[in-house]
Each structure stands twice: as structure tokens, then as C-alpha cells.
Amino acid sequence: MNITLITLDNLGMNEPISSALEKRGHNVRHINFRDYKYKYPSVFHRVYNFILKAFFKKNLKTLHHGKEILKELEKNSQIQDVILTIKGDFIDSDSILKFKKYTKKSIGFFNDNIDRCPKIKRVIPSFDEAYSFEKEDCANFNMSFAPNWIYTKDISNKEITAEYGVFNISTIDKRLSTLIRIANELKSKNINFKFIVYDKKNEPKTGSDGITYINKHVPLSEVNDYADRSKVLLDIHRDGQIGLTFRIFESIGLEKKLITTNYDIKNYDFYNPNNILIIDENNPVIPASFFENEYEKIPESIYKKYTVEGWIDNVIFKNNTFNI
Numbered sequence: 155m156n157i158t159l160i161t162l163d164n165l166g167m168n169e170p171i172s173s174a175l176e177k178r179g180h181n182v183r184h185i186n187f188r189d190y191k192y193k194y195p196s197v198f199h200r201v202y203n204f205i206l207k208a209f210f211k212k213n214l215k216t217l218h219h220g221k222e223i224l225k226e227l228e229k230n231s232q233i234q235d236v237i238l239t240i241k242g243d244f245i246d247s248d249s250i251l252k253f254k255k256y257t258k259k260s261i262g263f264f265n266d267n268i269d270r271c272p273k274i275k276r277v278i279p280s281f282d283e284a285y286s287f288e289k290e291d292c293a294n295f296n297m298s299f300a301p302n303w304i305y306t307k308d309i310s311n312k313e314i315t316a317e318y319g320v321f322n323i324s325t326i327d328k329r330l331s332t333l334i335r336i337a338n339e340l341k342s343k344n345i346n347f348k349f350i351v352y353d354k355k356n357e358p359k360t361g362s363d364g365i366t367y368i369n370k371h372v373p374l375s376e377v378n379d380y381a382d383r384s385k386v387l388l389d390i391h392r393d394g395q396i397g398l399t400f401r402i403f404e405s406i407g408l409e410k411k412l413i414t415t416n417y418d419i420k421n422y423d424f425y426n427p428n429n430i431l432i433i434d435e436n437n438p439v440i441p442a443s444f445f446e447n448e449y450e451k452i453p454e455s456i457y458k459k460y461t462v463e464g465w466i467d468n469v470i471f472k473n474n475t476f477n478i
Contacts, residue, residue, distance in 0.1 A: 155235040156180070156232060156236075157238065157470070158182075158183045158234050158236070158237045159183070159237075159240070160245075161184070161185075161186055161187070161241065162186070163240070164188050165371075167305045167374070168184075170305045172184045175470075187223055190219050194214075199214065211276065216244055217246050217249075219249075220246045220248070223253075224252055228256075234257040236259050236261060237257040237259070237260050239253070239261065240262075241265075242262045242280075242281070243266070243271055243274045243277055247277045248280075251280045254282070259283065260283075261284070262277065262281035263300060264288075264291070264297075265286075265302055267286075268295065269394040269395070270394060278297065284296075284297040285300040285469055286397070287302055288396065288397040301465075302397075302402075303403060303462045304403045304407035304460050305400065305404075306403075306407035306408055317383040318383060318384040319340065319346045320336075320340060320349075320384065321349075321386070322348075322389075322390070323350040323352070324390065332436075336433070336440070338363070339440050340440060343442050345440070345442065349388075351368070352372075353369060381410065386412065386444075387401055387412050388401070388414070389405075396417075398418075398422070399416075406424060406460060407461075412429060412431070413433060413440060416432070423456050424457070429450055429452075
């Protein structure tokens with residue numbers, strides 16, 4: 155098959171989809187529109203864009219993304235069997251409709267929720283099929299369910315003694331207060347941690363809370379290295395979101411225990427209370443005993459569904475059915 159991926163991939167988590175498809179013998183092209191930066195030519199364009207967004211629900215940046223992507227699609231020598239778009243809410247809906255000129259099937263996948271990213275609603279009808287990791291959005295907007303995927307293989311080195319008890323890396327936002335509460339809880343239990351917060355507006359520092367603040371993105375390879383040297387990974391979900399983040403699938407792929415604030419994880423077939431501790435974000439209680447038992451491998455039949463190969467089967471080839 156001829157397959158084109160169109161993604162906004164800042165960290166490299168979508169690249170395994172392309173690699174897995176190529177290993178199956180498909181001809182794959184990956185258009186990463188992360189590289190299509192838009193700069194306002196003048197102050198007038200900035201004001202014009204404000205008017206477009208406020209009154210016409212359009213955006214010069216999404217229009218620019220669509221225009222550049224269509225230029226790339228025109229270079230295809232033949233009609234694609236599938237065009238898969240991830241984060242299509244960063245592209246204008248008219249351009250997405252034009253994707254159909256270049257493919258037999260246009261598929262969209264969203265791993266943000268509509269409450270946080272309402273632009274998703276405007277582009278859903280532009281696809282032949284749409285998928286989301288948010289179950290409520292699937293029910294309300296006629297999309298099919300697909301969680302995120304394990305983008306790592308089990309790269310953890312069993313020879314390495316864990317350097318950190320708990321690891322988390324995140325962008326500064328409303329979740330910071332929860333992260334600080336968790337840091338204080340871990341300190342009270344003498345459990346060490348490595349928490350990194352990306353804050354582009356301030357200088358790097360290590361705060362009195364024990365959290366490291368940085369102003370430059372950490373490469374995915376370095377994130378994986380920190381995770382590999384940690385016993386437990388921490389996931390803090392966003393308000394209004396129950397879709398499972400990539401942090402959860404990192405823990406499965408690396409066979410690491412997980413602490414999470416996302417109560418909906420209990421409804422997934424890989425849930426195991428030995429491996430996963432669910433905490434209250436307002437009053438996190440983390441028993442030291444959680445760190446004493448080793449990770450228990452989940453059944454292979456369940457594990458496979460959440461690999462990138464299983465994700466491809468579910469979204470592109472529709473061979474798998476998820477029990478959630």
C-alpha cells in the first residue's frame with residue numbers, strides 16, 4: 155500500500171508508525187508539518203489573524219500548514235491508499251477536505267480532547283474516518299476509539315540499578331501544583347525523584363521543591379534515558395481529560411511501574427494494581443510498599459494491542475477490537 159502520514163510530531167513519537175509500516179512492506183511518506191513555521195510578515199497580518207480567529211474561525215497559521223502540506227501531496231506520483239493525519243486541528247478544514255483528492259481514504263487521529271482543543275470539532279467532518287483517544291469525544295462526535303501506543307520497545311537495561319525512585323517530565327501548566335504536592339509526599343517518605351518542568355519563559359533552576367526547571371526541550375532519547383534509570387514513572391492527567399497519555403504507554407513498553415492521577419485507567423485490560431498506583435491529585439498518598447514489589451509483566455495478548463503495530467491494525471487496518 156501507499157501510505158502518507160501527516161503529523162505534528164515535535165518529539166518523534168509518530169515516527170515509529172512510519173517505521174512499522176515500512177517493515178510491513180508498505181511505501182510510506184511522512185510529512186511532519188512541525189517544520190512549517192509561520193511568521194507574521196507584518197503587524198497588519200497579526201491584527202488580521204486576530205480578526206480571522208474572532209469572527210471567521212480561521213487562523214493564518216493553520217491555513218499556512220494546509221497550503222504547505224498540499225504542496226507536498228501534489229508531489230505524490232500516484233493516489234495514496236491511506237492518508238493518516240495526526241493533530242489535524244492544526245490544519246484548516248478546507249485543506250483537509252482537499253487531502254481526499256490524493257487518497258482513497260483519509261483518516262484523522264486526535265490525542266487531545268475537544269474540551270481542551272475545540273478546533274477538533276471543526277475538522278472531524280473533513281475526514282472519511284476519525285479516531286480519538288478520548289472515549290467521551292468518541293461517543294459525542296461519532297469517532298472511533300483508539301488509545302495512544304507504545305512508541306518504545308523494552309529498552310530498559312536490567313543491569314542498571316534504578317537511580318531515581320520516580321520520574322516525570324512535563325510542561326509548566328496547571329498541573330504544577332499537583333506535581334509539587336507529589337514531590338512533597340515523596341520527600342516525606344524519603345523516596346527520591348527526578349521531576350523536570352519545561353518553562354520557556356524563565357531561566358533554568360532547581361527549585362526548593364526539588365523540581366528541575368528548564369527552558370529548552372529535552373530530546374526524546376534523553377527522556378527515555380531518564381525513564382530507564384527510574385523505578386517508577388509518574389503521569390498527571392489534564393483537567394477534563396481521561397484519554398491515556400504517552401507516559402502510561404512508556405511505562406508499559408519499559409516495564410516500569412506507574413503512579414497516575416487518571417482514575418479511568420482502571421477500565422483498561424492492562425490495569426494491575428501491583429504495577430499502577432492511582433492517587434488523588436489534591437491529596438496524593440504514595441505508600442512506600444508500592445516500591446517494594448517488582449513489575450508484573452502483562453499478558454502478551456494484551457500487550458500486543460497497545461504496541462504501535464497493534465495501533466496500526468486498529469486504526470489503518472482495523473483488525474483489533476479493544477476491550478476497555
